[in-house]
Amino acid sequence: xxxxxxxxxxxxxxxxxxxxxxxxxxxxxxxxxxxxxxxxCEFNENERSYVVFARATSVLKSLPYAISSMTMLEGxxxxxxxxxxxxxxxxxDGKSSTVESLLCDERYKAxxxxxxxxxxxxxxxxxxxxxxFRTLEEVQAAKDLKFTKxxxxxxxxxxxxxxxVNKAEAHAVGQIIEKFVHKCVPNATVTLTxxxxxxxxxxxxxxFLITCPEEGKEEGILHKVHSLPQGLLLYYDxxxxxxxxxxxxxxxxxxxxxxxxxxxILKLNNTLVQNTEPERQIESKDWKAIRVDLVIVPIQxxxxxxxxxxxxxxxxxxxxxxxxxxxxxxxxxxxxxDKTKKVFLTAKTEEEIFAHLGLEYIEPWERxx
Ligand code: ATP
Ligand code: MN
Ligand code: MN
Numbered sequence: 108x109x110x111x112x113x114x115x116x117x118x119x120x121x122x123x124x125x126x127x128x129x130x131x132x133x134x135x136x137x138x139x140x141x142x143x144x145x146x147x148c149e150f151n152e153n154e155r156s157y158v159v160f161a162r163a164t165s166v167l168k169s170l171p172y173a174i175s176s177m178t179m180l181e182g183x184x185x186x187x188x189x190x191x192x193x194x195x196x197x198x199x200d201g202k203s204s205t206v207e208s209l210l211c212d213e214r215y216k217a218x219x220x221x222x223x224x225x226x227x228x229x230x231x232x233x234x235x236x237x238x239x240f241r242t243l244e245e246v247q248a249a250k251d252l253k254f255t256k257x258x259x260x261x262x263x264x265x266x267x268x269x270x271x272v273n274k275a276e277a278h279a280v281g282q283i284i285e286k287f288v289h290k291c292v293p294n295a296t297v298t299l300t301x302x303x304x305x306x307x308x309x310x311x312x313x314x315f316l317i318t319c320p321e322e323g324k325e326e327g328i329l330h331k332v333h334s335l336p337q338g339l340l341l342y343y344d345x346x347x348x349x350x351x352x353x354x355x356x357x358x359x360x361x362x363x364x365x366x367x368x369x370x371x372i373l374k375l376n377n378t379l380v381q382n383t384e385p386e387r388q389i390e391s392k393d394w395k396a397i398r399v400d401l402v403i404v405p406i407q408x409x410x411x412x413x414x415x416x417x418x419x420x421x422x423x424x425x426x427x428x429x430x431x432x433x434x435x436x437x438x439x440x441x442x443x444x445d446k447t448k449k450v451f452l453t454a455k456t457e458e459e460i461f462a463h464l465g466l467e468y469i470e471p472w473e474r475x476x
Contacts, residue, residue, distance in 0.1 A: 118182070118184075119166065119169070119170075119182075119183060119184055120184065121162075121184035121185055122425045122428065122429045122433075123165050123169075123421055123422045123424075123425035123426075123474075123476035124422060124425045124426040124429050124464075124466060124469065124476075125429070125466065125467070126165075126166075126169040126476065127169065127469060127470075127473040128165070128168050128169040128422075128473060128474065128475045128476040129306075129472060129473055129475060130305075130306055130307065130472070130475050132167075132168050132475075133170055133171065133172055133173040134167040134168065134170060134173055134174055136197060136201075137164075137167050137174060137193070137194050137197055138164045138167050138168055140193055140197060140202075140203045140206045141160050141163055141164040141167070141190055141193060141194075142160075142164055143206050143209060143210065144160045144189075144193065144205070144206065144209070145157050145160035145161045145164060146219070147209055147215055148160060149229075150214075150215065150218045150219075150222075150229065152229070156189065159185075159187050159189055159190065160189065160190055161421055162184075162185035162421075163185050163186055163187065163190035163191075164190075164421075165185070165421050165425075165476045166183055166184060166185050166186070168475065168476060169476065170183075174194065174198075175198070176198065177191075177194070177195055177198065180194065192205075193205060193206070213241065214236060216241075217232070217235070217236045217240070217241050218232045218233070218236060220242070220243065221235055221236070221240075221243075221246070223265075223269055224243070224258065224261040224262060224265055225257060225258075225260065225261030225264075225265075225268055225372070225398060226255055226257030226258035226259075226260065226261040227258055227261060231258070235252075238252075243262070243265065246262070247262060256342075256344075257342070257344060257370075260341065260342035260372055264341065264342075264372055264396035267395045267396035267397070268311075268372070268396055268397075268398055270395075271309040271310065271311065272309060272310050272311070272312065272313055272397055272398070273308065273309055274303065274308060274309075275380050275381050275382050276313075276375060276380050276395070276397060277299065277303050277310065277313045278381070279375060279379045279380045279381070280313050280373060280375060280397055280399055281297065281299055281313070281315070282379075283335070283339070283373065283375075283379075284297055284315055284399070284401065285297045287331075287332070287334070287335055288317055288328060290334075291327065291328045291331050292319055292324050292325065292328060294319065294320055294321075295317055295318065295319045295324070295325060295328065296317070296318055296319075297315050297316075297317055298315060298316045298317075298318075298413065299313070299314070299315060300314045300315065300316050300413060300416040300417050301313070301314030301400070301416060301417065301418060302314075302418060302419075304417050304471045305417065305418060305419065305471050305472055305474055305475050306471070306472040306475075307475075311398065312397075312398035312399060312400055313397065313398070313399050313400070314399075314400045314402070314416055315399070315400070315401050315402070316402050316404050316409070316412055316413060316416060317401060317402065317403050317404065318403075318404045318405070318406050318409050318412075319406060320406060321406075322405055322406055322407070323405075325403050325404070325405065326367075326403070328403060329345050329367060329368075329369050329401065329403055330345070332345070332369060332371070332401075335373075338374060339373055339374050340371065340372075340373065340374075341371075341372040341373065341374050341396055342371060342372040343369055343370070343371040343372075344369065344370045344371070345367070345368070345369050346367065346368050346369070346370070347367055348365060348366055348367035348403070349365040350365045350366070350441065351365075353451070354441070354442075355437060355444045356437035356438060356439035356441070356442060356443075356444055357437070357439070358431055358437060360424045360427045360428055362439060364402075364412070364415060364439065364440035364441065365441065366402050366403055366404055366408075366412065366440070366441075367402075367403040368400065368401060368402045368403065369400070369401040370398075370399075370400055371398075371399045371400075371401070372396050372397065372398055372399070373396070373397050373399050374394050374395075374396060374397075375394060375395050375396075375397050376393065376394050377393045377394060377395065378393070402416060407453065408440075408441045408442065409455075410454040410455055410456050410457055410459065410460055411438075411439070411440055411441055411442055411443070411454065411460065412440050412441070413457060414426070414440075414457045414460055415439070415440030416440065417471050417474060418474065419474055419475055419476050421476045422469075422474040422475075422476040425476065426438060426464075427439070429464065429466070430443070430464055434464055434465065435447050436452075436463075436464065438460075438464075443460060443463055443464070
């Protein structure tokens with residue numbers, strides 16, 4: 108077919124929430140490289156450069172074609188000097204030497220490894236690195252390191268957790284969670300969110316929202332998690348809600364929300380998982396440790412929580428940036444506040460939230476920004 112004349116092509120928005128980004132990434136060779144650089148900026152707490160790499164990555168993921176020359180970057184938003192240089196390197200050599208040397212960098216490797224452990228953040232990873240540790244074996248054998256309860260669990264099940272969760276496993280976990288929730292409150296609902304809702308085949312955890320048609324009934328559910336079948340719960344940590352009535356969302360783009368939630372590790376029996384490959388079943392261990400997040404949401408905030416927990420992280424970040432800069436509205440996982448009219452905007456569905464923001468609706472599987 109004839110190429111569409113450039114003048115007829117709608118300009119690509121600088122905001123991820125105005126682009127449709129499916130998992131069909133035509134520019135993986137570039138985005139894989141740029142994501143490693145973005146991640147390294149986070150490790151170095153270099154927020155400005157992180158944003159530059161993350162935004163360029165996200166634009167490339169949304170393109171329906173592969174970039175094959177530098178001139179094809181013309182007219183694209185968010186293509187700053189740093190990412191352009193990496194794209195140019197890859198177009199010329201098929202790889203980026205900057206990325207290759209970073210992948211061999213001691214600090215990058217150690218930080219990547221340590222922060223992959225449940226319960227280990229940048230601070231801890233950096234402390235371990237500065238103490239001279241480079242491998243998990245060294246950390247685990249260390250005599251005078253103190254670990255939190257969360258880190259102990261993270262280290263104990265690190266092999267399973269770092270091997271990723273697949274769709275069949277996520278489904279099996281969903282059935283366990285539903286059964287438990289319905290025993291507590293028969294008409295409560297459990298919704299799969301996070302990466303799996305966006306259509307991803309694998310994830311680092313499984314995320315669920317729990318809500319109830321009658322407000323307040325959801326409140327006691329998490330404190331009954333110990334009643335899950337014996338041995339199923341390998342670890343859990345309940346974070347209590349810190350919600351305040353009529354709180355105007357802050358303008359920060361990367362904020363934790365204030366719902367009651369539970370971070371857990373479940374012991375998933377392989378026999379509960381459909382299509383488990385036979386090789387896996389003859390292994391000595393017939394179970395796998397899986398990371399699960401449960402979020403308890405009052406029904407009036409449900410649409411905002413669903414939008415906020417469906418991700419991707421970059422999509423969420425740009426939704427908030429768009430709201431703030433283009434609409435003078437503050438968005439978080441609880442509510443949307445219109446600063447001009449000084450009102451909170453309620454919504455029953457995600458569609459209503461996009462409409463409040465004057466945005467075209469973007470389906471969950473188009474939010475892989
Ligand atoms: P993965 O497959 O790696 O799990 P994911 O997109 O599901 O990818 P998560 O880290 O599980 O990533 O988070 C899902 C979404 O929920 C993200 O958009 C993230 O911004 C949001 N989120 C995660 N944790 C919190 C939290 N404590 N408070 C508010 N939002 C959160
Ligand atoms: Mn997730
Ligand atoms: Mn999660």
